[in-house]
Amino acid sequence: MTANVEAKVEETPKVTLIAGDGIGPEITRATQRLLAAAGARVTWEEQVAGVTGVERAGDPLPSATIESIARNKVALKGPLGTPIGGGFRSVNVALRQHFDLYANVRPVRTLVGVPSRYTDVDLIVVRENTEDIYSGVEHYVGPGRNAAESIAIITRHGSERIVAYALELAIARGRKKVTLVHKANILKMSNGLFLDVGREVAKRYPQIAFNDMIVDATCMKLVTNPTQFDVIVTMNLFGDILSDLTAGLVGGLGVAPGGNIGREAAIFEAVHGTAPDIAGKGIANPTALMLSAAMMLDHLGQGSVADAVRAGVTAALAGPHRTGDLGGDANTERFTDACIAALPK
Ligand SMILES: NC(=O)c1ccc[n+]([C@@H]2O[C@H](COP(=O)([O-])OP(=O)(O)OC[C@H]3O[C@@H](n4cnc5c(N)ncnc54)[C@H](O)[C@@H]3O)[C@@H](O)[C@H]2O)c1
Numbered sequence: 001m002t003a004n005v006e007a008k009v010e011e012t013p014k015v016t017l018i019a020g021d022g023i024g025p026e027i028t029r030a031t032q033r034l035l036a037a038a039g040a041r042v043t044w045e046e047q048v049a050g051v052t053g054v055e056r057a058g059d060p061l062p063s064a065t066i067e068s069i070a071r072n073k074v075a076l077k078g079p080l081g082t083p084i085g086g087g088f089r090s091v092n093v094a095l096r097q098h099f100d101l102y103a104n105v106r107p108v109r110t111l112v113g114v115p116s117r118y119t120d121v122d123l124i125v126v127r128e129n130t131e132d133i134y135s136g137v138e139h140y141v142g143p144g145r146n147a148a149e150s151i152a153i154i155t156r157h158g159s160e161r162i163v164a165y166a167l168e169l170a171i172a173r174g175r176k177k178v179t180l181v182h183k184a185n186i187l188k189m190s191n192g193l194f195l196d197v198g199r200e201v202a203k204r205y206p207q208i209a210f211n212d213m214i215v216d217a218t219c220m221k222l223v224t225n226p227t228q229f230d231v232i233v234t235m236n237l238f239g240d241i242l243s244d245l246t247a248g249l250v251g252g253l254g255v256a257p258g259g260n261i262g263r264e265a266a267i268f269e270a271v272h273g274t275a276p277d278i279a280g281k282g283i284a285n286p287t288a289l290m291l292s293a294a295m296m297l298d299h300l301g302q303g304s305v306a307d308a309v310r311a312g313v314t315a316a317l318a319g320p321h322r323t324g325d326l327g328g329d330a331n332t333e334r335f336t337d338a339c340i341a342a343l344p345k
Helices: 002-011 024-038 050-057 063-072 091-098 156-172 190-202 215-224 236-249 287-299 303-318 332-341
Strands: 014-018 043-047 074-077 103-109 122-128 138-140 148-150 177-182 209-214 231-234 257-261 266-270
Touching (some): 014 063, 024 332, 043 063, 063 074, 074 287, 103 156, 103 236, 122 156, 122 236, 156 177, 156 231, 177 190, 177 236, 190 209, 209 215, 215 236, 231 236, 266 287, 287 303, 303 332
Parallel strands (some): 014 074, 074 266, 122 231, 177 209
Antiparallel strands (some): 103 122, 103 257, 138 148, 257 266
16 A cells, blocks of 8 residues: 555656746746646645745856756746846746757647637747857947947758757647748758758658748748648747747737747746736736646646646647636636636546
């Protein structure tokens, strides 16, 4: 009996939970409630960051939080505000850099009940998260503030691992096609390297169809006929823009989940901010964090629970208990109750 209990405890992964600022704690509690009802095997280890980190531990990214993520290797994070007073760098960027979270994964799928232009979008954007024009190499040129340059750094290593990640993800998720997005017709060296390395890597995965597309044409095709896309892999700047564009195809950032994944750790997070205008009112929409938590469960090997969570959220969104941002009159609690009631039996 004791041995069984111990074995079960060992099987339950620990996850660092950063509830975050603003509406963060409200949507986090709702997500924890749904996951518990769905039977997720997770032990939460609560840590703080952002404004709450400064208030409770004097640091927007306390070392205890970093150590917890390093230990557990998986975190679920609510939105973080940047503390007022200046001098604080973005905690989200700091976490990505510290843990080398090179893959930003943003799936978008049409949700019945969420107003949007299309009825059948289902694609994943995989964005390289550490290189490109966001490498932090920029300076003013000459005297005064009359010219500036930012340097885009693309490496063979960075290109190789992100394209391989996208192809592996395609296989794991039963996807058929990966489209590499670039601007190699103009940026022949940096984007040309990304494209050439991507083509080399794709040869190792003959079971996945692979094509490439120039970023401006991609934008046009995404807004006119998004169903032709399956998995998109691209560099940091284009990925930043395309992942918000694609979120807009299914109802916006309020319903968009995301994950930042590296070899040593993975952090799953809602894409929206702290919504200070509605914080503390109990009316926030927890959909994005719930769907991010489902991605986390996939990552933890609990795919059937993840599918159940997605089914519950999807069914609740299609029903009469939507939150105010989606035109409904439910509060966070009533919407969460509806998600739980809609979990597959
Ligand atoms: N991932 C993050 O940690 C993250 C991302 C973006 C912004 N931020 C921070 O959030 C703060 C506010 O940023 P902002 O106002 O530009 O963007 P925001 O996403 O917080 O809010 C924009 C609008 O969307 C609404 N909204 C957002 N999420 C919602 C939800 N779950 N349910 C219902 N309504 C929702 C808000 O009420 C607001 O009207 C800033 O401090 C910003 O730095 C954090």
